[in-house]
Amino acid sequence: MLGFRWGRRLLIAVVAGAAITALGAAPASASSAGSLASDDIQFTLRKDGVLTARETITYDYGSAANSAGIERSFVTRQRYDEGNDRVYRVQNVKASSPDGAPTKTTVETGESATTVTVGAGQSATGRKRVVLTYEVHGAVTPLSDLDEVRWVAAGGFAVPARQISVVMNAKAVPNNLACFAGDPNSAVYCSASDMGGHEAGAARFQQARLAPGQVLTVVVGYPSGTTTGEPILDHRFSLSAAFQITPLTGGVLALLLVVLLGGLALLYRTRGRDARVMHSQVAAGDHPPVASGAEGGFEFTPPDGVRPGQIGTLIDEQADVVDVTATIIDLAVRGHILIEELPHERFSSTDWSLVKRTDAPAEQLRPYEKLLFDALFAGRDQVRLSELGDAFSGRLAEVRSALYDDVVGQGWFARRPDSVRTRWTTAGVAVTLVGVAATVALALLTHVALLGLAIVVAGAALAVGAQYMPAKTARGSSVLAHTLGFREYLHRADADEAPEDQRLRLFSRYLPYAVVFDNVDRWAQIVATSGAGGNGHPADNLSWYHGPAEWDLSNFADSMRTFTLTTSGAISATRQFRSF
Template sequence: MLAKWGIPAAALAACVLVGLASGAGAEEQPTLPSVPVPPSSVPTLEWPGTAPPSGDFGDLKPTRPSEPAESTGAGGPPVGHPLLPESVNVALKVERDGSLSVTEQVFVRARETMTRHAPLRIRAGDDRDRVFTIRDVEVTGNGTTEVTGDEFVMRLGEGATTVTYQVDGAVTDVAGHQEVRWQVASGWDTDVRLLRASFIAPAQPAAVVCLAGAFGTDSPCRSALADSSQVLRVVQEKLPAGQRVDLTVHLPAGTVGANARFDDIGTASAFALTTAGAMGLGALVLLLTGGFVVLWLARGRDARALAGAAGQVELLMTGDGGRVAFASPDGVLPGQVGTVVDERVDVADVTATVVDLAVRNYLSVRENGPAEWVLVRRNPPDAALTDYERAVYQQVLGDVAEVPLTALRVDVGAVRESLYTDVVKREWFARRPDHDRSLWSLVGVLLAVAGVAATVVLALTVGHALLGLALVVGGLGLALGARMMPARTRRGSVLVQQIRGLLNYLRTTEAAAIPAEDREMVLSRSLPYAVVLGEADGWIRRFAGLDAAADGTPGIYWYETGDPAGFPARFAAFLLALDGALGR
């Protein structure tokens, strides 16, 4: 029996011993993480990276895989691994000058795309950013790349594509050693099914930190460890879109040239022209341009009315019996003229209205001395007066029979409310000019204040403070442009042109062209319009030789004075006194 079974038994025992010895030896070798096995039909790409000289990694404490590692055969890195759809292979190599050579191999599904927006500016503390630069980009396959101010963009189509490039700014000197940092994966617009990366350097790493997940998190990678050839390898499965794998490797001091660049994000750099800042300024320019174009179109009708030649306006009408009388264009009253022209109610508008009430026999002006005038009630207000004229009458006389100018007290605010309402009712304006100006001025000021606050907050936090300044400029522009709002209606623009004709009438009409018996009436009825348009002195001088008794009554009917010949000089003094009284 021994002779019969001895040889087979010995062979079996030898196999068992060899198997045990082989198993013991395998426990001493570092293992690689397991990866999903794709179908045999997909393309294969070589695992990137070449091994540095063999040796011990010293204090390197890599992240270990949580699953049993697959066999690597002879102990080297697996080669010819099939590349899964939506998976990425990355090879990193630190050069002697400190630049980082990167090769990315990406496999994109058929009829799909993958895009990566890799940030080139990463927060490196509370007050500074770490800045990377990309150069010497080459693409093999179906893809394009672009380097913007703060991003490296890769746009890849279906199939396998390889992108190689150089990174400057990855190496920095820190407390007796060097750190190499690069985000191996970041900014992909789709989930990355499997990421595999290799890292080699002129010296053996002393430590490694590999983080995976959303920006700012500290979750470790799936695995980061050295294989038997001492190449640092990283594996990360199922990386969600937008998340990153951030790799930091410590090297001995002086291993390579340090080239890291940091930008302060204090006040100075916060106002740097970044992509976001440029977009904000561009949007501001478009908004301001569009706003002023709209405003220009809305007010173009006014501009043409003011710039064009004054049209002929028939203001002197001949009635029955050949008598000549003055009639204003579109029935506009003196107080309304000033409001329509400058879009504001001011003292001159009220002064002209008081004179007009006197001319129309609702009150009279009595001269008691060289600088003493009294406003005297003649007729009560009736249906012929507008609401704002009633307001002026009530403010001037109230319930008394007369009031000296020295005692006159008028609330111009009450008149202003009625007059603004009146010009809107007459359809010379679409809305109250004062309300529109106030509203847009307030919006502009609030926008500017919000811009100042945003500028301070952005300058002290994330930067892009130019966005806040854009709000400030836009708010100030809106506040300044508010005085140009609103545009008059078409009817208001026509009236402005007619008022220019009225002004031309006041400057060119001669008293001799008017019948003597009608001169006093024409002088008087036109005078309130001359007052509001600043032509009172010139208009009265043209009637210097007026015969006040030519109409059959002595003196100027609404101005009570002992010397009618001195009316022009004394009326100018009266206007100054009335303006002063109304302005109190």
């Protein structure tokens, strides 16, 4: 705004002063706390954007001793935008008086205002001058074509104020100016303003009167580059603002998700992917697992010599209850344990006795099999299945651990699958916690909390994907392919593929593998039908499974189904049958 003469503003000043007086300002004599006769403020704008102020207050304490002091409130926080407040810092406040007025000064900093009290508790009378000096930080806003200074320059007094004068000095000539007087958000122009002519470098403002609490706000525009000042912004927390989706946050979030999840996919391919094997190797296992024996018969030869408990761990990379149950049946079929089904009433639960065989073959048990065998009997010759209880379940962890060691020792895995899962799960949880912390911090301090969620998603994906991180070696992948071929064979094979006199022995060896492959009902029935005696009637028992009186192999399928379920329940409270 261009400057103009003070005389031309005189009438405006009188009218504006009368209007503000009508808003409710009381005469000075009506205030027991005194009144402010004039307030003259000189500002100097420094290159760094700081305003240095010298404010001369002429205060009428009255004829009686007055100890209320002078109270001056500075606005130090205003709403800036949806997510930020603008902060002004009033610092280095000092008071002096050429007339001997009280100058004891206290400064109280509140959430949105700084209150300066001068001379409180010190008596004074008459009219005296008090000089305040202070600095204002954060009043400059650099715009596209100018540097704007906006500051609540005067007001905030506890008593009526008259004759307010503000001068803004800088090393540059102002381009424009504006001022507003009244309540803090008033749009009423002040009494007068002037830039002092084209040759002057000062912006001047006048206000005839301010009621208690009213303020005078001044705005001056200077050429760009006059200062290096910047507004001081303080993030204001808002949940909706913190997680708002903007083109920037949406684009960055999508980019982060692509990068992080793409990195996880690459990590899985390089670290968690099994070594590739040719599809033809699956077919290599899809045939009867038998070979010619020394005496002209057939011998059971599972693919790569893999045992039932090992198969379960090889397929899903976890040693669980079904693997242990299949191993117990395998030990029985191989002649180390006799399973005896105990007599029971028609509607009562079935129990079994596991008996240690004295005529067990001399074959070497694998470490996990030996641990399981010892855990079952614990120095006894026989034990009821119902008596295994917590003592056996407590040792199950040792058996599982030995199974993991066994598959590593076989060269099927480079590292224990459980250790790999634990390591990556821990890493995923750690990343998730970092993401949660980052999201909270970003929500409190910025408007881009969505970016923290990308880290949370990546961490959660890593924790879930940890189940797929154990990787088989080339040998392990080859054995798995052969094993899957064996599974396909067991799903389609029938009894006619083996000589009749060898079916019972061979198919009994298949049975523990059928437990792992969730095909126990079919093969238990095949075993039962393969055990018919020479008279066409079912045999009473198997060499490894004995039933009670009146029991024969026609009951075997039901007995075996119940045994596998009961054994799994006795070992662990949770049955973990697989579904392929």
